[in-house]
Amino acid sequence: MEPSNRGRGRGTRGAPGGGGPQPNWxxxxxxxxxxxxxxxxxxxxxxxxxSSSGNGGAVVAVxxxxxxxxxxxDSALGRGAMRGAxxxxxxxxxxxxxxxxxxxxxxxxxxxxxxxFRLMRKEDSVVFQYRIDFEPEVEDQRVTHALLxxxxxxxxPYIFEGTMLFLYNKLRSDEVELQVKDPRTDIxxxxxxxxxxxxxxxxxxxxxxxxxxHRQAMGSLKxxxxxxxxxxxxxxxxxxxxxxxxxxxxxxxxxQHEKDIMLCVEITHRVMRTDTCYKVLQSMQRQPGSFRxxxxxxxxxxxxxxxxxxxxxxxTDVDFNTTPSSTFSTKQGETLSFVQYYKRAYNxxxxxxxxxxxxxxxxxRQQRSGITxxxxxxxxxxxxxxxxxxxxxxxxLMRSIADHTRIGxxxxxxxxxxxxxxxxxxxxxxxxxxxxxxxxxRRLVEVPARTLGQEAIMFxxxxxxxxxxxxxxxxxxxxxNYMFKSxxxxxxxxxxxxxxxxLVKDFLGCMESxxxxxxxxxxxxxxYSLPNDSTNSYVQALTELANKDxxxxxxxxxxxxxxxxxxxxxxxxxxxxxxxxxxxERTITPKNGNLRTLLSISTKVxxxxxxxxxxxxxxxxxxxxxxxxxxxxxxHDARDRSKSYGALVATMYxxxxxxxxYFSVIERHQRGExxxxxxxxxxxxxxxxxxSEFGAGNLPRRILVYRDGVGEGQLRHxxxxxxxxxxxxxxxxxxxxxxxxAQLTVVVVNKxxxxxxxxxxxxxxxxxxxxxIITLPERTDFFLISQTVRQGTVSPTxxxxxxxxxxxxxxxxxxxxxxQTHLYYNWCGSVAVPAVCQYxxxxxxxxxxxxxxxxxxxxxxxxxxx
Numbered sequence: 001m002e003p004s005n006r007g008r009g010r011g012t013r014g015a016p017g018g019g020g021p022q023p024n025w026x027x028x029x030x031x032x033x034x035x036x037x038x039x040x041x042x043x044x045x046x047x048x049x050x051s052s053s054g055n056g057g058a059v060v061a062v063x064x065x066x067x068x069x070x071x072x073x074d075s076a077l078g079r080g081a082m083r084g085a086x087x088x089x090x091x092x093x094x095x096x097x098x099x100x101x102x103x104x105x106x107x108x109x110x111x112x113x114x115x116x117f118r119l120m121r122k123e124d125s126v127v128f129q130y131r132i133d134f135e136p137e138v139e140d141q142r143v144t145h146a147l148l149x150x151x152x153x154x155x156x157p158y159i160f161e162g163t164m165l166f167l168y169n170k171l172r173s174d175e176v177e178l179q180v181k182d183p184r185t186d187i188x189x190x191x192x193x194x195x196x197x198x199x200x201x202x203x204x205x206x207x208x209x210x211x212x213x214h215r216q217a218m219g220s221l222k223x224x225x226x227x228x229x230x231x232x233x234x235x236x237x238x239x240x241x242x243x244x245x246x247x248x249x250x251x252x253x254x255x256q257h258e259k260d261i262m263l264c265v266e267i268t269h270r271v272m273r274t275d276t277c278y279k280v281l282q283s284m285q286r287q288p289g290s291f292r293x294x295x296x297x298x299x300x301x302x303x304x305x306x307x308x309x310x311x312x313x314x315x316t317d318v319d320f321n322t323t324p325s326s327t328f329s330t331k332q333g334e335t336l337s338f339v340q341y342y343k344r345a346y347n348x349x350x351x352x353x354x355x356x357x358x359x360x361x362x363x364x365r366q367q368r369s370g371i372t373x374x375x376x377x378x379x380x381x382x383x384x385x386x387x388x389x390x391x392x393x394x395x396x397l398m399r400s401i402a403d404h405t406r407i408g409x410x411x412x413x414x415x416x417x418x419x420x421x422x423x424x425x426x427x428x429x430x431x432x433x434x435x436x437x438x439x440x441x442r443r444l445v446e447v448p449a450r451t452l453g454q455e456a457i458m459f460x461x462x463x464x465x466x467x468x469x470x471x472x473x474x475x476x477x478x479x480x481n482y483m484f485k486s487x488x489x490x491x492x493x494x495x496x497x498x499x500x501x502x503l504v505k506d507f508l509g510c511m512e513s514x515x516x517x518x519x520x521x522x523x524x525x526x527x528y529s530l531p532n533d534s535t536n537s538y539v540q541a542l543t544e545l546a547n548k549d550x551x552x553x554x555x556x557x558x559x560x561x562x563x564x565x566x567x568x569x570x571x572x573x574x575x576x577x578x579x580x581x582x583x584x585e586r587t588i589t590p591k592n593g594n595l596r597t598l599l600s601i602s603t604k605v606x607x608x609x610x611x612x613x614x615x616x617x618x619x620x621x622x623x624x625x626x627x628x629x630x631x632x633x634x635x636h637d638a639r640d641r642s643k644s645y646g647a648l649v650a651t652m653y654x655x656x657x658x659x660x661x662y663f664s665v666i667e668r669h670q671r672g673e674x675x676x677x678x679x680x681x682x683x684x685x686x687x688x689x690x691x692s693e694f695g696a697g698n699l700p701r702r703i704l705v706y707r708d709g710v711g712e713g714q715l716r717h718x719x720x721x722x723x724x725x726x727x728x729x730x731x732x733x734x735x736x737x738x739x740x741x742a743q744l745t746v747v748v749v750n751k752x753x754x755x756x757x758x759x760x761x762x763x764x765x766x767x768x769x770x771x772x773i774i775t776l777p778e779r780t781d782f783f784l785i786s787q788t789v790r791q792g793t794v795s796p797t798x799x800x801x802x803x804x805x806x807x808x809x810x811x812x813x814x815x816x817x818x819x820q821t822h823l824y825y826n827w828c829g830s831v832a833v834p835a836v837c838q839y840x841x842x843x844x845x846x847x848x849x850x851x852x853x854x855x856x857x858x859x860x861x862x863x864x865x866x
Contacts, residue, residue: 104811220428406792631836
């Protein structure tokens, strides 16, 4: 029972709650939180906004300093130019001007379709950038856009974002004041417009404008915008038995690729829950224990969506001392209750005026736009989004969601082409493209690709090996082959609850059968029965058995309760250095009483046990004889998000040594700490382990680092600091090595991408590589599909070679990367990333979710985290 690390589902819009009785939420156990009583700082969402919006109206008065369409203008940005602006990603150039070709040659050539469309600009020009402020501030974006639309004859084509106004036509004056009256409310708004610069449409900033232009075109399709993506509520899919709705939508981005500007479109879904936070609040009052504590556990960390503005917020706390009847001061100095505010701003009536308020701390993007105080939300007006951990454990629920969200390649192509046609045929969106002198190609971009030959899986040092198969799955091969290296298991124990001994013995019989087929020596274990399945019972048993110096302990548990799993792992991996395997009773229960249904599970368990003891199930042919392959990944601590754990796993190969050796280390770091220090020091530790395994004077000729867990905004830090720190450390370690210096290669691995590849109407096979057309000109990068999926569309993994002194050709590095995806021993098949990255993720996840401290040092040379 090794838990999986899955991303949280996210949700979207909903309807107000509020039916039924209205309890007094101030009664019951538990106290208020630390944010209570901060009414002078916390405000509703719109009151926090740095800029606002209003409704359309009539123009009353005019300008300051002239008007009309002028020409010229400087390109420098003035004060306030970027306030409220969308973040423009920095282009990190890691490819040298004289670098050799980044296109490989190995494999069978083919042509694939992608989820990209070419975007062509009819002319290169400049766009004038203005800052616009509203007095009084407007709180409804629909009103803002209506006010701006009323100025169409003056503005011409425009794009508005935050406080920025982009125009093709230059206004007659650099500073303009307009007064616009809202006919619905008779409120007179003053629009202050000031030019702050120009944008060259051949510059990097032009891509921000192109993306904003495209979002403007998307908005004309009557889609619902949630954060930065658009969803189609009309096409929603109801999963009524689970109280869920799925909104299909699109993730889009425009970027310069090798030779063309392209629009990437990915099909996505937003998971919606039909219940509001208020309903959760009501249900918590009916639960045993303190409803306040129960409600906080259920709501903190959840993304909610406000039904009045369709924006999402992450709940960080609950304020039981503030209610909708509480008052706050607006930016205009007026004192309002939340009830009055929502009625005035959104025409929403709050039913329960005694409910507590949800607290949301502004994220970095909101802070950049000027929102710094806590945001207070009304539970009645917030819809729950995403999937809870309990939902995630429901196999039938997850299968129901997957049936709708995992779209096959043929269906995905159809929806992409339908989306393009919708953009082209809707008059309003077509008008946007015409205004901004751009054209979207109708056909999906096609790219040249190559498919590598099947990898040979080695079960013994000599011999040709067994082909991995067209789907890169060699699970059946263990019926005819032994494991590459086996470590006999003689001294081990199985802990289970009393009454489950028969179930355990049946599974042990299956394990013995699987072990014989793989030539794995498995002596009968001693079964240790517990009176119950409490955490203390398992801890006490492990404490007693630890004194008997076991090679391994297997724990059979009733369910996957996190508290018990954590206690077992801490006792074995922190307090002592004992490899352990945890299995659920359900996993080892035969279907319909047929023990043969357990053989595949028992085979996988035997392979895991062998790995945890230091064995090696299989190998692939390794063309580099002296190399250390390193994987690095980061996971946040489940209990304290300000802490993270960075895990480094190294596979070490040496000349004249057939078997590789392993090393792992993990360290905790606080938010804001430099990861470069951890990376470089841990690579030095791995090199010391290399010397202890292969000889004091022996060091690897090449060091290949696969760096996972790097966001787009972190790439500059990795390039400028991590690589430099690693190089400085290597120079010290290799200072006395006269034969050679370390040849370092650093590759950033990113599997969370929106790129999709199609071979006709199906998924491309494992080993498919794309390194042209949709790659980026400033990088030495490529896409690799290394795994097979049973349902949906396969996702390629992106590799960016940011530093390379290995002397290998790009083609050789691509092939070696593909080989590394075949060496993950928790699955008899290839995986999406190099095995060292997957191992590093497993170790970081285990530590951050369950151990919360460094494992025992004596385990660092074993794959105990499988």
